Structure formats: C-alpha cells, structure tokens
Amino acid sequence: MNKKIISAALAATVTLSTLAIPALEPQPVSAATLTSQSNTAAVNAKADQLIATAKSLIGKASYSNTQYKDTYPYKFSCASFLMYVFEKNGVDLGTYNEDYMMKQGTYVAKGQWKKGDLLFFKSKKTGTDPDHVVMYIGNNKVIQMADPKQKIVITDMNSKPYYKDNYVTARRVLPSLMSSNPATTGDKIVESAYKLRDKATIGSTTNASAMRFTSTGFINYVYKKQNITLPATSISALMAKGTTVSRANLQKGDLVFFNSVKGSKTPSLVGIYAGDYRLIIPTSSGVQSRVLLVDYYNTHYITAKRIISKK
Missing domain, CATH: 3.90.1720.10 (endopeptidase domain like (from Nostoc punctiforme))
Incomplete structure (x- = not known):
C-alpha cells in the first residue's frame, strides 16, 4: 500500500x-448488529457474506496501488479491496492501510484462523509495516487482490513459500467491529x-x-x-x-x-x-x-x- x-x-x-x-478512503454504509456473545451462527453468516462479496468481484477488478474505484470496472489494492468488501456488508474497517488494519480486532494465533480473519504479510526488507493483507475463507485458503497480473484470486496457504516466509500475524475483526446485541x-x-x-x-x-x-x-x-x-x-x-x-x-x-x-x-x-x-x-x-x-x-x-x- x-x-x-x-x-x-x-x-x-x-x-x-x-x-x-x-475523501480518498471509502466509507462504511452502516454499523453491523451482533457480537461474539450473541450468536456464533450469525457471525459465521456475516463471514460468508464477506466471502461471497469478495468472490463476486473476481474478474471484475484490476490492481492499483494508487487509485481506488468502487464502481465497475473496479480498482483496488490488496487492502482497499478488503475495505470495500467489509463496507458492503456493514462492517467498518475505517482504513485501507494494512498497518492500521493490523491494530484492529483481536490477535489470532497462526493456523487458528476462522472465516473472515485478516492475515498480514511483509516481503519488503525495509520498514516495519506489513505490505500485504488477505482474507481467510476456510480450508486453508484465502482470497486476495494479489498483484497486477493475478488480480483477485483464491489461494491455498501451502501453494507458495511466500505465505510461510513472509507471514506477520492475523487479526479477527468479526465480531469485534460489530455492535452489541442488544x-x-x-x-x-x-x-x-x-x-x-x-x-x-x-x-x-x-x-x-x-x-x-x-x-x-x-x-x-x-x-x-x-x-x-x-x-x-x-x-x-x-x-x-x-x-x-x-x-x-x-x-x-x-x-x-x-x-x-x-x-x-x-x-x-x-x-x-x-x-x-x-x-x-x-x-x-x-x-x-x-x-x-x-x-x-x-x-x-x-x-x-x-x-x-x-x-
């Protein structure tokens, strides 16, 4: 980013x-309505909605590290792609910077991921901020805006050394960014x-x-x-x-x-x-x-x- x-x-x-x-950052449409104490099934349903939205954008968006376009033909970076996906499902990340995203939600140990978790990576040798973020969709797979060539893809975490060598951390933003119930x-x-x-x-x-x-x-x-x-x-x-x-x-x-x-x-x-x-x-x-x-x-x-x- x-x-x-x-x-x-x-x-x-x-x-x-x-x-x-x-107004360079996309904005949320509303607040969501449930917490972890309320209904695990509803939280899983929210994750499924996020995944469905992300999948629906495959083949419809191009990669851009400097532009954001939230109408077709879409333009996203890895982080603004997820910002958009969450926004469309009523969950406010409030940013499309990976380092700010990484400070939200709760820590998740490596390999303990659940659908909707955000996973962060750093391949650059300079700086301390992560430079890539993906969303976990289950079965050891993630969906991401990968790069200008691949664009939005679903990837197995074991498919490339990149995901092991450059892994930083993961954060669970469902349901911590949602509202309480009641x-x-x-x-x-x-x-x-x-x-x-x-x-x-x-x-x-x-x-x-x-x-x-x-x-x-x-x-x-x-x-x-x-x-x-x-x-x-x-x-x-x-x-x-x-x-x-x-x-x-x-x-x-x-x-x-x-x-x-x-x-x-x-x-x-x-x-x-x-x-x-x-x-x-x-x-x-x-x-x-x-x-x-x-x-x-x-x-x-x-x-x-x-x-x-x-x-």
Missing part, C-alpha cells in the same frame, strides 16, 4: 465548523451517524429537514435521536459537556476533539468514537470514517468527553 495516499488525504485545512479532508446507546449513536453518510451535508448552517448541518448541528442531531439533548452551538461548547475521559478508555459514543494548530486548546474538529480506534467525523466532504491511529489525529488530539451516562 502506498502510504503517500494517506499523507495527501490529511493535508487539510481546519475551520471551526468543518475539516476539509479529501445494541447499547453507544452502538445506536454510532449506527445512526453512519446511516447519515450518504444523506447529510456538512456546511455553515443547520436545517435538519433538509439534512444540512454544521458539524456541531450534526452531533446534536445524532445524539437527539437517542433522546440525549446536548445542546450546543459550537465545537467549544460541545467540549464543555460531559465528563473527560482518557484516550485509553474511549467507548462508543464518546466525543473526541481535535485542533487545527498543534498545542492549541481550541477545538476545530469533533468526531464520534465508534470503537476499536474508529472515528465518525462530520467534515465539509460529508460524514466520514477514519481511524484514530492516523498521524494527524495523534498530533492534533485535544481531549475526549463522555456524554452517555449509562452504556
């Missing part, structure tokens, strides 16, 4: 109401925010009936859907609400605040924490999903506030 894509995406200007980050208030806030992705316009005024919001208006609207009235007229006013929580203890539904000038205590951007490092952010480009691991959010982080008194 070419990390220059992410660098370009984060070269943005922050204002008090919006952040103009180019859904918590935080889950409902996250899902409500995701559902506005293709409906809401973020700008300088709020008109809920027309689905137009300032970033603050968007937050007010999403929380009001769960009978939580903030209300606030600015990001600074939002930051004065609730209880301060540490970054290490973030929970779904918490509000996370960022500045436009490093070191400033004045917020210019607010996001809803969606769990497992993911953020839902109202920006001038629309409602977008990102991961808190991105350098921009590390260097511009101010604080987080918990608005939900009971999860």
Whole structure:
C-alpha cells in the first residue's frame, strides 16, 4: 500500500465548523448488529457474506496501488479491496492501510484462523509495516487482490513459500467491529451517524429537514435521536459537556476533539468514537470514517468527553 495516499488525504485545512479532508478512503454504509456473545451462527453468516462479496468481484477488478474505484470496472489494492468488501456488508474497517488494519480486532494465533480473519504479510526488507493483507475463507485458503497480473484470486496457504516466509500475524475483526446485541446507546449513536453518510451535508448552517448541518448541528442531531439533548452551538461548547475521559478508555459514543494548530486548546474538529480506534467525523466532504491511529489525529488530539451516562 502506498502510504503517500494517506499523507495527501490529511493535508487539510481546519475551520471551526468543518475539516476539509479529501475523501480518498471509502466509507462504511452502516454499523453491523451482533457480537461474539450473541450468536456464533450469525457471525459465521456475516463471514460468508464477506466471502461471497469478495468472490463476486473476481474478474471484475484490476490492481492499483494508487487509485481506488468502487464502481465497475473496479480498482483496488490488496487492502482497499478488503475495505470495500467489509463496507458492503456493514462492517467498518475505517482504513485501507494494512498497518492500521493490523491494530484492529483481536490477535489470532497462526493456523487458528476462522472465516473472515485478516492475515498480514511483509516481503519488503525495509520498514516495519506489513505490505500485504488477505482474507481467510476456510480450508486453508484465502482470497486476495494479489498483484497486477493475478488480480483477485483464491489461494491455498501451502501453494507458495511466500505465505510461510513472509507471514506477520492475523487479526479477527468479526465480531469485534460489530455492535452489541442488544445494541447499547453507544452502538445506536454510532449506527445512526453512519446511516447519515450518504444523506447529510456538512456546511455553515443547520436545517435538519433538509439534512444540512454544521458539524456541531450534526452531533446534536445524532445524539437527539437517542433522546440525549446536548445542546450546543459550537465545537467549544460541545467540549464543555460531559465528563473527560482518557484516550485509553474511549467507548462508543464518546466525543473526541481535535485542533487545527498543534498545542492549541481550541477545538476545530469533533468526531464520534465508534470503537476499536474508529472515528465518525462530520467534515465539509460529508460524514466520514477514519481511524484514530492516523498521524494527524495523534498530533492534533485535544481531549475526549463522555456524554452517555449509562452504556
């Protein structure tokens, strides 16, 4: 994966109401609805859906390490291919960078893989980040966007020395990136925010009936859907609400605040924490999903506030 894509995406200007980050990453369509405690069969069914979507793209997509195209003829890298597959099935990875993907979900020991697990590899001799990711589909096989020649293929893990020699680790993102069942208030806030992705316009005024919001208006609207009235007229006013929580203890539904000038205590951007490092952010480009691991959010982080008194 070419990390220059992410660098370009984060070269943005922050204002008090919006952040103009180019929409280079694909965004999720909604939150999913089950956890590991709820129904193993349902989790397996979700994995089967992922696999079916991935297989349906065989012969329909070309390899591109610099471009992403989510309509036919598709263009994917190994990671953006999986980002797309998960997105289409309601599971938000929030990124198409392998190193960020590798920090989500839970660790899986080598050989203990289940359908839907992500397996990571590194063949380059420089750097520490993985440079390839595949999805396990069962029976020692994976599906992947392999390279410009092979494109999307199903491969046996024993077919080439590559898979043994370059293996790094595996992560299980099903069901850890899914919502609880029954859904918590935080889950409902996250899902409500995701559902506005293709409906809401973020700008300088709020008109809920027309689905137009300032970033603050968007937050007010999403929380009001769960009978939580903030209300606030600015990001600074939002930051004065609730209880301060540490970054290490973030929970779904918490509000996370960022500045436009490093070191400033004045917020210019607010996001809803969606769990497992993911953020839902109202920006001038629309409602977008990102991961808190991105350098921009590390260097511009101010604080987080918990608005939900009971999860």
